[in-house]
Each structure stands twice: as C-alpha cells, then as structure tokens.
Amino acid sequence: xxxxxxxxxxxxxxxxxxxxxxxxxxxxxxxxxxxxxxxxxxxxxxxxxxxxxxxxxxxxxxxxxxxxxxxxxxxxxxxxxxxxxxxxxxxxxxxxxxxxxxxxxxxxxxxxxxxxxxxxxxxxxxxxxxxxxxxxxxxxxxxxxxxxxxxxx
Numbered sequence: 001x002x003x004x005x006x007x008x009x010x011x012x013x014x015x016x017x018x019x020x021x022x023x024x025x026x027x028x029x030x031x032x033x034x035x036x037x038x039x040x041x042x043x044x045x046x047x048x049x050x051x052x053x054x055x056x057x058x059x060x061x062x063x064x065x066x067x068x069x070x071x072x073x074x075x076x077x078x079x080x081x082x083x084x085x086x087x088x089x090x091x092x093x094x095x096x097x098x099x100x101x102x103x104x105x106x107x108x109x110x111x112x113x114x115x116x117x118x119x120x121x122x123x124x125x126x127x128x129x130x131x132x133x134x135x136x137x138x139x140x141x142x143x144x145x146x147x148x149x150x151x152x153x
Contacts, residue, residue: 059113070105070109074102
C-alpha cells in the first residue's frame with residue numbers, strides 16, 4: 001500500500017515536470033520540444049491565446065504571400081541573366097520588374113517570419129504567466145474503498 005502511494009506521488013511529480021516542458025520555439029518553423037510541428041498543430045496549441053493565434057495566422061499569410069511573389073520573380077531575373085550570359089539580348093524591363101518583385105516578396109516573407117516568431121514568444125509568455133498563477137494542491141484522504149489522492153491545479 002505504501003509502495004503504491006509512493007509510486008503515485010512520484011508519478012504526479014513527473015507529470016508536473018512534463019506539463020511544464022511544453023514551450024514552443026521557432027527555427028525555420030515552429031518547434032515543440034525540438035520537433036517541428038505542422039501549422040494545424042500550432043493553431044490547435046494557440047487556440048486559447050487569441051493574440052498569439054492572430055499574430056501567427058497573419059505571419060503565416062505574409063510568409064506564404066512573400067514566397068508566392070518572390071520565387072517567380074527570382075526565376076524571371078535568372079531567366080534574363082541567363083539569356084544575357086549566353087550572349088542573347090536581355091529584356092531590361094523583365095530584369096528590373098523581376099528584381100523589384102523579388103525584393104518585395106523577400107521583405108514580405110521576412111516580415112511574416114518575424115510575426116510567427118513573435119506569436120511563439122506571446123504564447124510562451126502567456127504560459128509562463130499562467131504557471132505562476134496556478135496553485136497546486138494535493139489531498140490525501142480516506143474514502144469508502146480505501147485511500148484517495150486528488151490533485152488540483
């Protein structure tokens with residue numbers, strides 16, 4: 001009986017440690033405990049934090065739009081430069097337009113990535129603030145069927 005109680009207390013303590021380790025980080029995508037997670041999983045985690053979720057969604061949209069603009073424009077620049085290197089006559093309007101589109105797209109992509117990083121920081125700071133407010137209470141008592149343990153947080 002005492003062995004079971006000790007195992008239960010150790011299990012609860014380990015459970016608290018696992019609960020506290022669920023912070024997110026950002027490095028070429030959102031990571032949870034060092035593993036990259038999908039945008040759907042990020043949205044599910046951030047569902048209770050409206051500010052972080054709005055920041056993430058905005059950043060993700062900006063990032064994707066930036067990629068959609070910059071990749072084809074960079075291809076246009078490469079096409080024109082390849083034509084010029086091969087000895088052909090390039091199209092200056094194509095080169096300038098492609099370069100401008102590439103710059104605009106990259107700025108959008110970097111701004112989107114910054115917003116996603118900020119959303120992760122908002123999410124983590126909200127979790128940290130909530131951890132400080134949580135009060136853990138473990139009750140041990142007798143019930144009709146034996147000894148009972150409850151934990152409130």
